[in-house]
Amino acid sequence: MIYAVILCGGAGRRFWPFSRQLEPKQFLRLFGEKSLLQHTVSRIMGVVPVNNIYVVGNKAYFFEIKNELATYGVPEGNILLEPDGKNTAAAIGVAAQIIKTKDNEAILIVLPADHYVKNLIEFRRAIKKAILCAQDDLLATIGISPHKPFTGYGYIKVRGIKSQHKNYFLVERFLEKPSLKEALRYIRSKQFFWNSGIFVWKAAVILEEIKRYLPKLYSVLMQISEPNHIAHHWFKIKPVSIDYGVLEHSRRIGLVPAKFQWTDLGSWLALRDVFPKDKNGNVLNKNTVSLGSTGISVFSRSDRLICTIGLKDLIIADTQDALLVCHQDCTEEVKNLVKELKKAKRKEGLIHLTERRPWGSFTVLKSGLGFKIKLIEISPGKRLSLQSHRLRAEHWVVVSGVAKVLRGSETKIVKSNESIYIPQGMRHRLENPSRSAPLKIVEVQTGNYLEEDDIIRFKDDYIRD
Amino acid sequence: MIYAVILCGGAGRRFWPFSRQLEPKQFLRLFGEKSLLQHTVSRIMGVVPVNNIYVVGNKAYFFEIKNELATYGVPEGNILLEPDGKNTAAAIGVAAQIIKTKDNEAILIVLPADHYVKNLIEFRRAIKKAILCAQDDLLATIGISPHKPFTGYGYIKVRGIKSQHKNYFLVERFLEKPSLKEALRYIRSKQFFWNSGIFVWKAAVILEEIKRYLPKLYSVLMQISEPNHIAHHWFKIKPVSIDYGVLEHSRRIGLVPAKFQWTDLGSWLALRDVFPKDKNGNVLNKNTVSLGSTGISVFSRSDRLICTIGLKDLIIADTQDALLVCHQDCTEEVKNLVKELKKAKRKEGLIHLTERRPWGSFTVLKSGLGFKIKLIEISPGKRLSLQSHRLRAEHWVVVSGVAKVLRGSETKIVKSNESIYIPQGMRHRLENPSRSAPLKIVEVQTGNYLEEDDIIRFKDDYIRD
DSSP states (O other), rough: OOEHHHHHHHHHHTTTTTTTBBOOOGGGGOOOEEEEEEEHHHHHHSSSOOGGGEEEEGGHHHHHHHHHHHHTTTTTGGEEEEOOOHHHHHHHHHHHHHHHHOOOOOOOEEEETOOOOEOOHHHHHHHHHHHHHHHOOEEEEEEEEEEOOOOOEEEEESSTTTTBBBTEEEEEEEEEEOHHHHHHHHHHSSSSSEEEEEEEHHHHHHHHHHHHHHHHHHHHHHHHGGGGHHHHHHGOOOOOOOOIIIIOOOOOOEEEEEEEEEOOOOOOOHHHHSOOTTTTTTBOOOHHHHHSOOOOEEESOOOOOEEEOOBSEEEEEEESEEEEEGGGGGGGGGHHHHHHHHTOOOGGGOOSSSSEETTEEEEEEEEEEEEEEEEEETTTTTTTOOOSSSSSSEEEEEEEEEEEEEEETEEHHHHOOOOEEETTOOOEEEEESSSOOOOEEEEEEEEEETTTTTEEEEEEOOEOO | OEEEEEEEEOOOTTTTTSSSSTTTTGGOOTTBBBHHHHHHHHHHHSSSSSGGEEEEGGGGGGGHHHHHHHHHTGGGGGGEEEESSSSHHHHHHHHHHHHHHHHHTTTEEEETTEEEEEEHHHHHHHHHHHHHHHHHTTTEEEOOOSOOOSSSEEEEEESSSOOOOOEEEEEEEEEEEEHHHHHHHHHHHSEEEEEEEEEEEHHHHHHHHHHHHHHHHHHTTTTOOOOHHHHHHHOOOEEEIIIIIIIOOOEEEEEEOOSSSOOOOOOOHHHHHSSSSOSSOOBTTTTTESSSBOOOEEEEESEEEEEEOOOOOOOOOOOEEEEEEEGGGGGHHHHHHHHHHTTTTOGGTOOOSSETTTEEEEEEEEETTTTTEEEEEEOOOOOOOOOEEESSSEEEEEEESSSEEEEETEEEEEEOEEEEOTTHHHOOOHHHHHOOEEEEEEEEEEEEEEOOOEEEEEEEESOOO
16 A cells, blocks of 8 residues: 655744744645645645555644644544654654554655645656655655756765666665755766655665664664554654665665656745746735845735835745845855744744634734733634633624633623623633634733733643643 | 924825825934924924924824924914925925014024934034024025035035134035035035025015015915915915025025034935944844844834844835835935835825824724724823714723723713723714823724724814814
8 A cells, every 4th residue: 555654844944934933834825725734735645545644743733733634634643743853764764663563565655744846747657656666675766857056955866877777767876965066067967866855665665774774763663553652762762864864875776757846945045936036036926016126035924015125136024023034145044043033032933923723823913011902713613721811801802703602600602793701710711613604703801911821721622731 | 582493394205114195204203202393393492482483384294293292382373284285485485474474573493394413502502603693684504514425415605614704604505416526526625515404594584585586485475474374375386495496596695514413314324324333234123133234224113023134235114014125225216116105006105004193093903804903092181083983883992091982872981901882873982081091992893894984073173074
């Protein structure tokens, strides 16, 4: 059987301020309504039955991953949760081990959750060739013909242009990120490909290779045969990438050349590359007015008007609470900026003004002395915890949908254009009883202390402190 | 007697997005808590009794000017309202005519409302010398020693360095904005000064000179002897500046050299000049993180975090609903940008999210399908009009202060942490009965049409449609 293993780690540094520590790249909606994770799932769905799609991600993102997958019917049990990130060898190894325990002949398609791929037909054609390669007991990689001497990717050298066996090349060696000089040499030859990070192999074969080159990791993996074992053994694992730990050493690797457009979206500059440019080389949108600017890219998740005059080669990325203006030659430094924000304990490094919750989301519209205003959206059929607040009262105005409110011992239905008051200290629970319509309420909190930690939870549909 | 005439016109284009068509530069709080107009008033208060301070401004800004002046006790009758802007000759002429009607010997200090002046002692010393010059029946100008070959100001040439008579030079001629080559020649000589736009003269003398050089304007002015005549005659006036219309021709001009730091704040670049720079030549603030940027200036009226990487010589000006990123060599083009916005009917060209009203202000926090959320602040003792809305209901939550609410035929006191509902179509009036504390309420509007023009006013403390 064929399985997909989607690697959904990632710390969300390079796409700040769009990405935040608690909302990394794989959850961003950069192209249409779907997140990058959702694009990855739908990309592989024609090749793999939905019950065979596994996702490996940090446990901090469990509810987010679950919500993202709900549309596609991926079983919740297929979400493998890492207590913390241990790089790709561990993530791939643990998925291989758990799947192999069920299906000894399993073939795994390993896909990072945060790539951009254009041309689905070619993508699936390449995956099918890679499956044939994996059936020959090789580690199959998907290689991208490099169209520029990019120093941000690893390269793969194949054994001569004529060594193509059936649908793939045999690989001579893996190469780490090169210098510009080396990259120039690589792209002049036809023997070099970018390492896409998309792999296909038998679970048994990758585990054999892990056993050979990463024996310590292998011995930990042998103690894990189902998802709930992970947490117990994870601390023993030393992080290493599958490339560095296995692929740079293995002698049984094949490469399928890809004919689809691909990028790993490693920076704002990489994102710019994907979008069409206007006649001045600008990537703009409807909420932008630009005078005499060239080569600029404006990405916005706010509703603010953005105007530029006389700029050249800049990236502007705007969100409700944070703005980045960055020269396009400096996009690699965004991760350093995020480190600075973390050091300075700026909440803009951590979260968006709109915070997602298992039951929906809320946005802080305004904080002032003694009050805070939130717009809260509760998904159909969801409810918040049964809770109380020691130091604040809450006024709720329903602006869309219908709310079912438990207040003290009474239950009330509050309709659109109606309001209800939750006095300080009173137990309450907010629920959206509808099957289809979202519920939107405006919450005005009043009190002297209005932080999220003033919450006592008595009952919760989601396991939370 | 000595009078001040503060010119409070200005269209608010060059400081967009801080300034908007309905909130021009003179009302901006660029330095501390005071607006530029208020700085101008307090600058002249030591020299002129408060009852002698006159302000000429567009009638569109009447309530704004009145509010700004209230702190200082400038009589409301001293606000001279122009139906539309007719440039400085008309504004100065009408003030001279109205003041001379009361006081034939009046000496006027003419001050633009939107300048930056540092060193109050030197400023007042210069004004006093200029008064002596005016007493000699001359038109006294304040000249600034040019420290760089700036092409954005007009220049004044005096009659040789040795012609200084008492406290001032006699002026040879006024020169329009020069080319860079001319400007370089001017600053090498000691005979040239920047025209500060600050003038001192007898009302009678400037009117004589207007009669001589602008006879048509003079004949209109002769029909105006008190403020309420202005509206009737204003349409006959052809706009012209006092410099072009009178000063470039007059043969009775003196110049007092200023020893204070001065700028007319004609652009974002001029504003940058006023602020201290860090070691990288940047003007930043607490809500900014900058990596490797040099020569940049970040001005913010939002609470957003602004991060920059690798920028050079840029101006960033951020507000809640609009952002400008502009190369510092292009700040003159901001006015063209504002024209584009006007053409495109973008509301960001016209108003801020926070709109001022005679009774206080309101900020639109969020607009969504079927609802709008506002934070409303009502000044002590003020009240909104008695009004109703055909298409919306309103929920009010008091978050600070105490509200007196007339709803239908009942009057209610609504305290902090209490709320009240105004059904669609019901007459209501909101008042802050306190003498000192501002009233803040969160308003949640619900309905299908939520624009400002859905308002029927029955009674109003302010003359409004």
